[in-house]
Amino acid sequence: MLEAIELHGGARAASLAMGVNMGAASDAYVAVKKKAALQGYAPENDFTRPVPQGYVTKGVSIYYNSEGKPSGQWVKASLTHEALIEAMRETVAGFKDEIQPAAAIAAPATSEEHLCNLYTFTDYHLGMLAWHQEGGADWSVSLAEKTIIAALIQMVNQSPTAHTAVLNIQGDFLHTDGKTPVTPTAKHVLDADSRFPKIRRAAIRIIRSLMAICLQRHQEVYLIIAEGNHDEESSGWLADLFAVHYEEEPRVTVNDSVLPFYVFEWGNTMLGVHHGHKVKNESLPLLFAAQFPREWGRTTRREIHCGHRHHRDEKEYNGVTVVQHPTLAARDAYAARGGWIADRAAWAITYHKEYGAVGRVMVTTEMLGAPGHQAA
Numbered sequence: 198m199l200e201a202i203e204l205h206g207g208a209r210a211a212s213l214a215m216g217v218n219m220g221a222a223s224d225a226y227v228a229v230k231k232k233a234a235l236q237g238y239a240p241e242n243d244f245t246r247p248v249p250q251g252y253v254t255k256g257v258s259i260y261y262n263s264e265g266k267p268s269g270q271w272v273k274a275s276l277t278h279e280a281l282i283e284a285m286r287e288t289v290a291g292f293k294d295e296i297q298p299a300a301a302i303a304a305p306a307t308s309e310e311h312l313c314n315l316y317t318f319t320d321y322h323l324g325m326l327a328w329h330q331e332g333g334a335d336w337s338v339s340l341a342e343k344t345i346i347a348a349l350i351q352m353v354n355q356s357p358t359a360h361t362a363v364l365n366i367q368g369d370f371l372h373t374d375g376k377t378p379v380t381p382t383a384k385h386v387l388d389a390d391s392r393f394p395k396i397r398r399a400a401i402r403i404i405r406s407l408m409a410i411c412l413q414r415h416q417e418v419y420l421i422i423a424e425g426n427h428d429e430e431s432s433g434w435l436a437d438l439f440a441v442h443y444e445e446e447p448r449v450t451v452n453d454s455v456l457p458f459y460v461f462e463w464g465n466t467m468l469g470v471h472h473g474h475k476v477k478n479e480s481l482p483l484l485f486a487a488q489f490p491r492e493w494g495r496t497t498r499r500e501i502h503c504g505h506r507h508h509r510d511e512k513e514y515n516g517v518t519v520v521q522h523p524t525l526a527a528r529d530a531y532a533a534r535g536g537w538i539a540d541r542a543a544w545a546i547t548y549h550k551e552y553g554a555v556g557r558v559m560v561t562t563e564m565l566g567a568p569g570h571q572a573a
Contacts, residue, residue: 366404404422425474544557
């Protein structure tokens with residue numbers, strides 16, 4: 198790439214000549230300069246003493262003579278993990294043109310234009326480790342992946358072929374929010390299955406699989422990855438990641454709200470989403486009316502969907518119903534020792550543009566061959 202820049206007289210001309218993305222040569226040139234500077238070589242700034250491969254420059258002192266020219270240089274070097282990671286990221290960015298995008302998925306030939314299916318998975322706790330002798334069922338990354346894919350297939354097959362699907366990943370999708378297995382705020386120690394990079398990769402793989410299933414069945418898919426108390430940061434970067442991943446897919450919309458409150462309209466119906474960790478159920482109606490006055494005013498039927506408490510509940514308020522969803526996840530040691538028991542299930546709800554909610558499908562772990570009830 199550098200040879201092409203020198204040969205053609207600039208990064209833009211080099212990109213054109215090599216038939217790559219317009220900014221690829223420029224990005225590569227900048228990346229090389231950054232990597233060189235990390236190793237002590239930036240001649241335009243009089244850094245001329247590179248450190249050995251595998252080291253980064255910790256500091257440079259330059260001595261200038263009376264004429265303002267450098268007469269000596271003192272270089273301090275050290276191994277810095279952060280700098281090495283940054284250099285690797287720049288390298289990956291330089292190869293981004295080699296990464297093949299996901300193959301396009303053809304839309305179904307027919308669908309019921311007036312219908313929308315809401316598929317909700319709340320408190321899934323991907324990455325949590327549970328033992329059947331404590332909580333009655335095992336749970337791990339592999340079990341969680343098998344369960345959620347099987348559950349969505351059941352929900353899709355039992356629901357109408359609606360025009361639109363809302364894939365609602367409603368908070369606490371990940372059990373941990375980083376490499377230290379503790380809750381983000383209270384710092385409660387968690388039972389985690391394996392390392393966080395494994396959990397992170399599984400989360401991305403699972404959401405892509407869920408989206409592929411939805412795209413095969415529905416004309417349009419609306420994705421919500423809601424913030425939870427276990428994944429305050431991870432929910433955000435997952436939403437940003439998939440917003441970029443599907444930015445050129447006209448059949449997909451990703452709600453990347455930076456607040457933990459989300460809304461979707463389907464005809465006369467407003468669907469609100471909040472995990473339930475910030476605002477109590479009874480306070481959600483007034484909050485959503487104030488937070489989303491236009492959506493509230495345009496609709497006559499309204500529901501707010503939440504989770505957090507791991508069991509089902511439903512209550513109608515003036516002008517809105519708050520629906521609290523169950524979870525498919527097994528109980529961890531904390532829940533088992535606290536005596537909290539709830540049926541494991543997930544719901545798909547169908548909405549008509551004029552009539553609002555017209556159907557509901559419940560999927561339980563027993564229907565899926567009880568993968569979470571078997572010993573590991």
